[in-house]
Amino acid sequence: MNIVEENIIQLTLPTPYEVGDVHAYLIKGDMLTLIDAGAKTKEARESLFYQLKEVGYRPIDIEQIVLTHHHPDHVGLLGEFPRLKHIVAHKAVDLWLTRDPSFLMQNERFFNTFFIQNGIPEKFNYALSELTNYIEVTGEGSLTAILAEEDTLPGHPEWRVIETKGHAQSHLSFFRESDGLFIGGDHLIKHISPNPIIEAPMEEGRARPRPMLQYRNSLKKCLTLGLTTVLPGHGEIFSEVDEVIAKRLFSQEKRAEKVFQLLKSGPRTPYEICTQLFPKHYEKQINLTMFESIGQLDYLNHMNLIDYSLEDGIINYYAK
Template sequence: MKRMRTASRTSQVERIIIPTPFLVGDVNVYLISGDVNILIDTGPDTPEAKQALLQGLRGRGLETEDIDLLILTHHHPDHIGLAGMFTGKTKTAGHPLLKPWLEKNEGLYEHIEAFFRPFFKRHGMDEEVIEQIVRQQERYREFVQPAEMTDELEETVQTPMLPGWTIIETPGHASTHISLLREEDGLLVAGDHVIKHISSNAIIEAPASAGAERPKTLLDYRQSLKKCAGTALIFSGHGDMITNPRTLIEKRLTAQLQKADMFLSKLEQPMTVAELTKTVYGTMFKKQPDLTFSETLGHLDLLAQQGRVSVWIDGNKAVYESLQL
């Protein structure tokens, strides 16, 4: 019987920098090399990204077929776009919710659009802006090759190829998000969960199934941040490594509370989410309506959790009101 190869507990973790066409800039993918070769994330499906990934592997004496396991941290195009290069050559693993994203399942896209069109309208978004967001989501999908996912990873699942590593579910930035913790030294490969130079967006998402409750992504993100505060070193999906995770995470959590206070101060009268977003972000709302709307709704969710706002239905619109005395 052939013995399954595994990475050693002290396997080297190397960064390969991949260009993207997105505002976030370059994305980091990571190669864990040892007795086996494990790649974490891929970059988007562009000629430039493909060239950079192949050059990064070949600079280490590897081809795509030499990768024993591809692990994907979450479903965003700059992290999974080139996974199709590895289909049929290696195992591909990720969170169970990642599978339809990786397969580019049309049913998933229809479910998302069916949720968001009435959702945005109920929260005060104009029809032309809704159409803008839907078209933008479609364009993002063009940066993903369809690929096959062979293995599901959750916190309860061990990765036999990676002894000494633990899967941590870190939803918030994405419902599909996982991070990998090396128990021996507290090294966390964190995807977009924690980034040194910018705060990750807790992007609103449709529920996993029709009729389910909408994920409150900022609240999920705060819990996920707290889970990782005790790590020693973080390798992020963008930018430099984080050598002081606890300090940065505490800074992020405090900044979210302060931002919630700011949103509350702007809620001088009952408003929809879209109205409050326009009040706070002005012209930035026109450029990035989806992200600014997400920021506003997330902090309203936080204020609601704190008992500082209420939401009620006025006709066919959801309206938020400050409970601040």
Template structure:
């Protein structure tokens, strides 16, 4: 797909399972970078070279917009801010992670450890997942956010006005930018080519209920169907044209996988780890965190629909379809 006018795509290498990440330069009166890439020498070199090929000196950048605080998108933000003097803009819910990424990763690791033990992930496997995730902390550094972007805000970038869309799910502080004049959506990781986005784990903050990112993702994905989106510039992969039918397809893909979970639980109760192994039998260990996150998301979705429930007094937790649970309770009452 030919990129819309005034936008350049810079492909930045990462050492993460997701592969390369896209950074977008919006050219014009207010030169703007959307995302930055991870904090590595290779990524920084690719970013500076990409700007040079566009004829842009880093000092010319006037603002940096972060779609979300994950290291592959935000890791270089502090470096870019130092080089350019440009302010960093992000959603308020991304703030704690951007300000203290190491602490945020430690919180997530504690959440992963507790969740993994509770849901039957083998100890050696869980240890390797956590070790791999912890290494992500080396790919970012703290960054001070100058301006908070809220849902519905209007932002001037390049020569155009963009509307800020708050799209939690993949990350609670995720935003997209939408240019109504030509239907261009800078989608970050909310809308990707080929597959639905993974709802990555986030611990509860300040004692609040643990987020259910899969449910949030579906709700905010559905809202995109109301927009006249014609061009999607994603955080990973090739830009693509979009229709409302594509958004519906992404939603249907999530529900189809959730229905597969129900079918598995009709055969026998299972732990989340057993479900993950059945749903993603070929997944490599480097992608296990995404497989587990999706499995947890399907269970959250099905529980909210009243279709699955944990059996009582099991460790690790075992899930079953609600008809099985109802039958078990009836048998107990009869006895």
């Protein structure tokens, strides 16, 4: 527990995930609001309740939960607040919280095709369940209101909503214009670059989102806001915001250059790129390494440096 200022308290909760601890923020205003809600584990629940108690609150005191995005380490404990009146987030969060059946089926179909088209061998099919089985690890509920760009947080009009797609299609951040304070979720983290996780399009048949391009655009948008300090979802609070953003953009471009050089020596499937870009990690983390590889391919394609063809149902990229 860390008192950032009188009305903002950072709570730090354990997660069972590789990323380690996650932060939630308790904001006092016209309502008592919790931003993000940890992972759905007993340890996280006990830790959250203990830290609330340390600052004089009980779970029944929380009136509103605001979510930065739908990932399990941010929404898990949603069901633990008996007098919760409001759950607000980007509209895409609702599909996951309500377990929208047609969206979940569409998501499953999308990833079945995605694995085949990107040349991922069948031995990795076990990893499909990570992308389709959210039921056990995600908090349950439904949004009471939707937040979008330029809205302000209910009960906290000093906080403005900034859409920051990239790491998630549902990702929002919150900006206090008066002094540049920014609640960044997983969009801005000091020590790690968020994975450009690929998601199924929200409407079937549409092209899939290209999260690396979205992430870059969201980073560039943040450069124009005048951010002074970031309260992130993971890791330490930091103020060298523009430096971190510049570093993220630069290291992505450097990695894309590496992919471009690989493609100059001959066409490759996204999976082949992945095995060459992440030789030590792809076996254990096929989804995350594939998303990162495809992110670089989307970027190079967008820069008009590479193109792809579909041969026997498999995507092959080549340098132009």
